[in-house]
Amino acid sequence: MPAAAVEAKPNSQPKTGRNSNIRLRERLAPVLVVLPSIALIGLFVYGFIAWSGYVSLSKWNTLVRNLSFAGLENYRFLFQDFRFQSDLRNTLMFTLLFIATCLAIGLTLALLVHANIRFESLFRNLFIFPMALSFVVTGVAWQWILNPSTGVNLLLRKLGAEDLPAWYTSTTVVPSISLGQIDFGLPVALLAVLIAAVWQLSGFTMAMFIAGLRAINEDIYEAARMDGATERQILRSITLPLLRPVTTSAVIILGHISLKIFDLIYAMTGPGAAFVTDVPGVYMFETTFRGNHYGQGSAIAIIMLLLVSILIVPYLISSMRKEEA
């Protein structure tokens, strides 16, 4: 590893006994400082993941701890389980929509706010503040706003709408392609959760894009304008390509939040009828802590970890490579 060789050792000093003692101490000090953190992460992250993996292969599905080996039984159960199949569908649909909507709104807001407007910081601050709130608070608030018998529907009714949306109480799945036991498609109820999640995180996406816009050199724009490019052409062939790295980061951040999502859904809708708003995080919590199915709970957790890792590990490796270069 080339970067590890950046160790600072000026060789000018003569190696007397006392000096090399001090040198040794100076070289050990940094290692000793980070050692506790490394040990803690080693145990609490890697050790515990290994232990969860072991539990997921065990027969521990009652209150009494039973760690005898069950092979892949818990995994086999989950993949045949209606609820878990629904969860995977929901996670997939939610993640795709969540990332796409946050990117679209985030980019739109960034371009609007960055366009040399008045009250720029006021608007910016307004769009970011939901990030400071807890998902539980967000869930409680949107649960009421999207309650089918009041909230937005009340306004819609006043406007004369008759077919009022059922929001998170809807059990419809579109386009509803039968796939095994579940209907594959987008559960309409997820849109309600999506609104709340986008409300909370599109401002953050905007902040990332603004940071990206600020990093673009103004000279490029000047040159393009001199060449007679229209604003639309500039956006398409200069701004958007230059924002690609920021977009990648945003996809990684939003994606891992979405794959892990728990509090918002737990506070806002719970699993929903026919599990239309259920996600692995909620299922894991309920099956482990309400049902005492520790083996199955661990198996869900390990699957969640794998999903997140598929997204995160390549990103971490590539950003490490970039740093070394």
Add this chain to the structure above:
Amino acid sequence: MPTYSRANRAVTYALLTLFSLFFLIPIYVMAVTSFKSLDEVTLDRMWELPSALHLSGYGEALKKLAPNLLNSVYLAVPATVISCLLGSLNGYVFAKWKFRGSDILFVCILFGMFIPYQSILIPLIQFMQAIRLYNTIPGLILVHVIYGIPITTLIFRNFYAGIPTELLESAKIDGAGFFGIYRHIFFPLSMTGFVVVGIWQFTSVWNEFLFAVTLTTQKQQPIMVALQNLSGSQVVHWNVQMAGALLAALPTLLVYVFLSRYFVKGLLAGSIKG
């Protein structure tokens, strides 16, 4: 900066206003509802302003949530302070005192930031029970400090990377050692770093739910768990619930209002270099 025609400007402001409304809706609803009296909180009047500023919702929410609010203070303040100190020392090493294998170790630590906490939850509970810190605030502090190591280390490392290495080299020539350089040079230069990491950690610990709900019961529960229980209870008094939600959100909202510049910095730093 693109120059826009007048029509374009009008569209820009119209769009911004529309988005602003969308972002303000939940706050409006929560605030309006929290100031209503119980008999005023009806489904068909939810968008209306309260007839007067009724504080009964807040009174009841405070009565129910005050112990949990205090729990959250006892939790978030020490967890934030310890996280900052630990992250600062770690960041100092990973930015300026690299050793053989330190870059690999750093990435291994970073990975801890992205894991779903469900994947360590069951062993964590067993471990906390074994060391007798289950269902205690100190136990939750420990958990937040440990799982905060990746992010606090990352933010401080990026922060210290911006401090010129020449400063360190010249201090070394003057005979200053590892701790001396930290104490006299890096620590005094890190106030912004401490504010950013402090806000980040305070906000995440205050708002955290999964650890809080699985590692504590009843009296020890932090505010977010108590708030969730309040809305899950049989009789829903919306004014009490919204007052509770606003009380629970107040500390992080205040931090945001007064320190939004640093809040955003923390957010972006938390997303691995924007």
